[in-house]
Amino acid sequence: MSAALLRLACMLAATLTASAAAAQAPAGAAGPKSVGVLTLVSESVPRIFTLPGRAVAYEAAAIRPQVSGIITEILYDAGAPIAAGTPMFRIDPAPYAARVAQATAQVASARAEIPRAQAAFDRAQRLVGTVSTQVDLESAQASLDVAKANLQSAEAALQIAQIDLSWTTVTSPIDGMASVSIASVGDLVAANQTEPLATVTKLDPIGVDMLEASTNMLRVREEVESGRLTLAEELEATLVVGNGRTYSTTGEMVAPGFVVSTTTGTVDVRFRFDNPDSILLPGMFVRGQLKLGHVEAVLVPQTAATRERDGRLTAWVVEDGKAVQREITEDGSYRNQWIVTDGVAGGEQLIVNGLTTLAAGMAVEPVPAEIDEGGVVRMPEAAAPAGAAPAAGASE
Numbered sequence: 243m244s245a246a247l248l249r250l251a252c253m254l255a256a257t258l259t260a261s262a263a264a265a266q267a268p269a270g271a272a273g274p275k276s277v278g279v280l281t282l283v284s285e286s287v288p289r290i291f292t293l294p295g296r297a298v299a300y301e302a303a304a305i306r307p308q309v310s311g312i313i314t315e316i317l318y319d320a321g322a323p324i325a326a327g328t329p330m331f332r333i334d335p336a337p338y339a340a341r342v343a344q345a346t347a348q349v350a351s352a353r354a355e356i357p358r359a360q361a362a363f364d365r366a367q368r369l370v371g372t373v374s375t376q377v378d379l380e381s382a383q384a385s386l387d388v389a390k391a392n393l394q395s396a397e398a399a400l401q402i403a404q405i406d407l408s409w410t411t412v413t414s415p416i417d418g419m420a421s422v423s424i425a426s427v428g429d430l431v432a433a434n435q436t437e438p439l440a441t442v443t444k445l446d447p448i449g450v451d452m453l454e455a456s457t458n459m460l461r462v463r464e465e466v467e468s469g470r471l472t473l474a475e476e477l478e479a480t481l482v483v484g485n486g487r488t489y490s491t492t493g494e495m496v497a498p499g500f501v502v503s504t505t506t507g508t509v510d511v512r513f514r515f516d517n518p519d520s521i522l523l524p525g526m527f528v529r530g531q532l533k534l535g536h537v538e539a540v541l542v543p544q545t546a547a548t549r550e551r552d553g554r555l556t557a558w559v560v561e562d563g564k565a566v567q568r569e570i571t572e573d574g575s576y577r578n579q580w581i582v583t584d585g586v587a588g589g590e591q592l593i594v595n596g597l598t599t600l601a602a603g604m605a606v607e608p609v610p611a612e613i614d615e616g617g618v619v620r621m622p623e624a625a626a627p628a629g630a631a632p633a634a635g636a637s638e
Contacts, residue, residue, distance in 0.1 A: 278595025278611030278621050279560055284588030286536045287581050289471055293532060295452040299524040301416050304438035307431045308409040320422040324414050331412040331439055338407040345400035352393040359389040418444035448517040452530040453508040473535040479513050482529040491516050540586055541579040543613050546594040558593040558600055565604045595619045
């Protein structure tokens, strides 16, 4: 037999011997499966709701004329801050100045009638029973009353004329940012017209309407009544704007909602935020995070739990050295973790790594693991077993 055939026969015999040994080895000789675990802790967890919201102007005024006439001047700069009382438009005042002059003359005429009527009354009162009769006295009294009433009417007409004249200068009723003028010099405007000349919007502070589902409100009420949820002394709200940035200031609730929308099933809750840099603009969509209080619960990383097809949430724990699947009850989330109130307890070992090949009752060996802020599981470096064979290619 040649040397090549002899080597081939030896290799074949070694392979058959190894296969027979593997077939005779008892099942489970490989030992329990190593899995990464976290030790659960029962703690006081903030109860935070994430709600859709929209910014609304805290104050907004549509500027409309209160008298009719021709616009002669535009007195403000569009896009610039404007203070309450600042003139914005001027309407031709000539007709209204003439009415003031006419009303002033009527007041003077009415006022001049009073001394004459007063003198006639005094004379009739003095001579009653001699030259004048009681009828004359009553007639003089009526003439005096009419003169006084005419004066009051004339003074009221003068006041109305003066008000109309003052309204020829259209001013801003609030502090805010002025929009571009819709009207131009020379346009004819009408009193109380439907189309505004411009708008003034107050941006600091600004309101935010957040929409809360009515079902969530009922659940929160039940949690408070049962003692599971401890409400905070003050409701705090933070915002996340469209680019994912968290808004720098917290808001305070202005008014709770009392009506449930028949189309969305939500309640509108108004919050107020400081907005000195005008980052938030009316109409902007935001996400609000509302901190209601604290609940005693266990935090389970979302990557370690599985949502079943029927909606149940499950997780694996180590129990007596074996893998056990548990159904857990979540009550919202906090920092990429489920807030779990039932199904697992503090002190138990939650399996967070090696979940793909787990089966109920499988023997496992727990190895402490860590999860970073991004939800990535970090396992310790495994030490090489003692007596391990040298790497392939190493010299004897």
